[in-house]
Amino acid sequence: MxxxxxxxxxxxxxxIDRGVRKIMEAPGFVYWVWVGFxxxxxxxxxxxxxxxxxxxxxxxxxxxxxxWAMYITNFVFWVGIAHSGTLISAILYLFRTRWRTAVYRVxxxxxxxxxxxxxxxxxxxxxxxxxxxxxxxxPNERSLQPDFRSPLVWDAFAVSTYLTISALFLVMGLIPDxxxxxxxxxxxxxxxxxxxxxxxxxxxxxxxxxxMAYLLLAGLATPLVLSVHSVVSWDFAMAQLPGWHSTIxxxxxxxxxxxxxxxxxxxxxxxxxxxxxxxxxxTEWHIDNxxxxxxxxxxxxxxxxxxxxxxxxxxxxxxxxxxFHERYFGPHGWVFWVCIxxxxxxxxxxxxxxxxxxxxxxxxxxxxxxxGMWFERFMIIAVSQENNFNPSQWAxxxxxxxxxxxxxGSFAWFLGLFSxxxxxxxxxxxxxxxxxxxxxxxxxxxxYYPGLK
Amino acid sequence: xxxxxxxxxxxxxxxxxxxxxACKTEHATPPGVFWCRVVKHESGSFPAVRRIxxxxxxxxxxxxxxxxxxxxxxxxxxxxxxxxxxYDECMGCRACMIACPYEARYFLAEIxxxxxxxxxxxxxxxxxxxxxxxxxxxTKCNFCMERVDAGKEPACVANCPGRARYFGDLDDPASEVSxxxxxxxxxxxxxxxxxxxxxxxxxx
Numbered sequence: 001m002x003x004x005x006x007x008x009x010x011x012x013x014x015x016i017d018r019g020v021r022k023i024m025e026a027p028g029f030v031y032w033v034w035v036g037f038x039x040x041x042x043x044x045x046x047x048x049x050x051x052x053x054x055x056x057x058x059x060x061x062x063x064x065x066x067x068w069a070m071y072i073t074n075f076v077f078w079v080g081i082a083h084s085g086t087l088i089s090a091i092l093y094l095f096r097t098r099w100r101t102a103v104y105r106v107x108x109x110x111x112x113x114x115x116x117x118x119x120x121x122x123x124x125x126x127x128x129x130x131x132x133x134x135x136x137x138x139p140n141e142r143s144l145q146p147d148f149r150s151p152l153v154w155d156a157f158a159v160s161t162y163l164t165i166s167a168l169f170l171v172m173g174l175i176p177d178x179x180x181x182x183x184x185x186x187x188x189x190x191x192x193x194x195x196x197x198x199x200x201x202x203x204x205x206x207x208x209x210x211x212m213a214y215l216l217l218a219g220l221a222t223p224l225v226l227s228v229h230s231v232v233s234w235d236f237a238m239a240q241l242p243g244w245h246s247t248i249x250x251x252x253x254x255x256x257x258x259x260x261x262x263x264x265x266x267x268x269x270x271x272x273x274x275x276x277x278x279x280x281x282x283t284e285w286h287i288d289n290x291x292x293x294x295x296x297x298x299x300x301x302x303x304x305x306x307x308x309x310x311x312x313x314x315x316x317x318x319x320x321x322x323x324f325h326e327r328y329f330g331p332h333g334w335v336f337w338v339c340i341x342x343x344x345x346x347x348x349x350x351x352x353x354x355x356x357x358x359x360x361x362x363x364x365x366x367x368x369x370x371x372g373m374w375f376e377r378f379m380i381i382a383v384s385q386e387n388n389f390n391p392s393q394w395a396x397x398x399x400x401x402x403x404x405x406x407x408x409g410s411f412a413w414f415l416g417l418f419s420x421x422x423x424x425x426x427x428x429x430x431x432x433x434x435x436x437x438x439x440x441x442x443x444x445x446x447x448y449y450p451g452l453k
Numbered sequence: 454x455x456x457x458x459x460x461x462x463x464x465x466x467x468x469x470x471x472x473x474x475a476c477k478t479e480h481a482t483p484p485g486v487f488w489c490r491v492v493k494h495e496s497g498s499f500p501a502v503r504r505i506x507x508x509x510x511x512x513x514x515x516x517x518x519x520x521x522x523x524x525x526x527x528x529x530x531x532x533x534x535x536x537x538x539x540y541d542e543c544m545g546c547r548a549c550m551i552a553c554p555y556e557a558r559y560f561l562a563e564i565x566x567x568x569x570x571x572x573x574x575x576x577x578x579x580x581x582x583x584x585x586x587x588x589x590x591x592t593k594c595n596f597c598m599e600r601v602d603a604g605k606e607p608a609c610v611a612n613c614p615g616r617a618r619y620f621g622d623l624d625d626p627a628s629e630v631s632x633x634x635x636x637x638x639x640x641x642x643x644x645x646x647x648x649x650x651x652x653x654x655x656x657x
Contacts, residue, residue, distance in 0.1 A: 055563060057562040058562040058563035058565070064556075064560075067551065067560060068551055126544050126545045126547075127543075127544065127545020127546075127560065127562070128587075128590065131544040134542075146524050147524055147526050150522050150523060150548065151522060151548070152548050235548075238522065239518075239552050240518065240552070241551060241554070388554075388556055389556065390492075390509070390555070390556045
């Protein structure tokens with residue numbers, strides 16, 4: 001055939017293998033300092049949590065008014081971060097989106113570790129953490145069940161389902177790539193990869209079963225993208241508290257989740273691509289498309305802010321009006337304006353293709369988005385409770401050092417786990433990059449730029 | 454089955470806080486926890502100023518949002534309408550505190566002594582043990598369940614010097630509380646929350 005005779009421009013299968021295997025080589029000193037730094041912060045947070053369990057929640061800044069504060073903020077933030085993973089790996093897989101191939105493993109890994117981080121916070125939050133398992137139905141001698149009318153129980157089911165599916169999805173997708181790594185690995189890595197590759201030999205039957213299983217899992221995971229964060233939002237929307245009791249909460253939270261999640265993918269991907277020299281595998285084209293998703297969801301989130309305020313203004317409920325007035329101009333009003341700047345204004349330059357392809361600017365924007373989305377959760381959860389129905393119980397929430405350090409520790413825990421995974425597992429899917437190698441070849445050509453051509 | 458309820462006559466309330474003190478004495482609630490409290494409100498401008506005292510507490514709603522949102526079933530409604538917390542089953546998630554629009558619930562983050570640096574007094578120690586308070590759980594007014602079961606009225610009712618509080622069966626049309634609500638235009642606080650409180654107020 002004539003096409004086969006043409007010289008191949010752009011990466012070959014061997015280039016992909018070489019690129020990904022290079023990341024998995026033994027890491028250097030700087031890497032271990034970074035991982036050590038992360039886990040030191042985790043250890044500090046763990047020590048403070050131990051003290052909190054011992055002394056009681058009096059060590060936090062919780063007061064009579066704001067009773068759900070920083071821990072629940074972190075819970076919602078991390079569940080939100082987890083959302084882009086399934087979006088990219090399940091929904092975009094079903095739509096056969098081309099640019100997902102190089103970035104979906106990063107998103108999936110991030111999902112798993114973000115859910116693991118999120119799952120810690122309800123346990124840290126409750127007054128008697130040793131009984132947190134009461135949220136789950138388990139066989140017991142008195143046939144007791146959790147109350148299924150409680151939004152918290154829905155939440156426990158939603159998050160544990162999400163954890164199961166995303167972990168399965170990640171492990172399933174890893175099989176061919178881990179088998180690839182197994183073939184060249186030595187020592188303990190060989191043992192680890194042999195176990196994880198589940199006897200993969202790459203036969204036609206195995207590929208057929210694997211593809212079908214992957215497709216089915218993608219189908220199962222798709223509804224979760226919308227349902228999990230909707231359920232999380234109902235923890236709040238089911239209460240009558242002004243600022244929470246709103247019907248827009250489910251779509252508002254889902255859009256925010258995808259927004260923060262894709263921004264976090266970029267936050268992780270951009271430095272990783274630079275440090276590990278992955279420019280040929282994770283191209284500007286991939287980054288550009290992720291940036292477009294950030295821009296789109298940013299606009300949805302901005303619209304939601306508008307609608308939320310409009311509903312309150314149109315409803316003219318005095319208590320709700322007061323809550324929103326305090327949200328904008330009260331003692332914690334700066335939180336709202338930080339959200340507006342980070343979530344609505346900072347992503348607007350992404351309309352320009354030049355900004356989307358400038359990784360430094362893009363990285364800064366995604367950091368703003370991460371900050372903005374954390375403060376959005378804080379604004380909705382903690383600041384709303386500062387002004388409830390009863391003026392005698394209004395109180396300003398000031399987080400204690402315990403809460404701040406546990407929050408910092410959660411970021412360190414997430415980044416530490418991600419860093420470990422990124423160097424010991426194939427963080428970029430060799431299988432899917434090879435499947436779509438002609439898209440990659442087109443993308444690395446200088447003149448190729450979808451949408452501008 | 455009766456539906457126990459309370460009527461508070463705002464005309465008679467002198468804001469003397471006797472109910473707050475009686476509640477504290479009866480239940481030995483730790484510092485910062487007020488099952489019963491009195492809120493004062495001033496309205497108008499001089500010289501037409503008036504001050505209203507509003508005793509607040511758990512409304513023992515017929516449709517309590519706190520009970521529905523409790524994941525473990527620690528918050529329960531008894532057959533006679535009393536909503537109470539079983540501390541043994543409470544894990545301290547505080548979902549009920551978020552759900553309660555009347556802010557009637559208090560979280561025992563840690564049981565502090567009344568006198569800083571001196572530890573618990575004998576009175577506090579006995580009181581906390583007798584009431585079974587557990588750190589990390591949520592507490593609330595229980596309409597003095599133990600007194601009601603013994604045929605007495607709640608401590609705040611018995612101790613009100615102005616006799617502003619009445620206690621009785623709302624389901625019995627002949628009871629004093631039902632008669633007062635009927636004859637003196639009794640109202641519920643925030644009926645729009647849809648919780649149907651069992652505590653009624655008579656206009657000031």
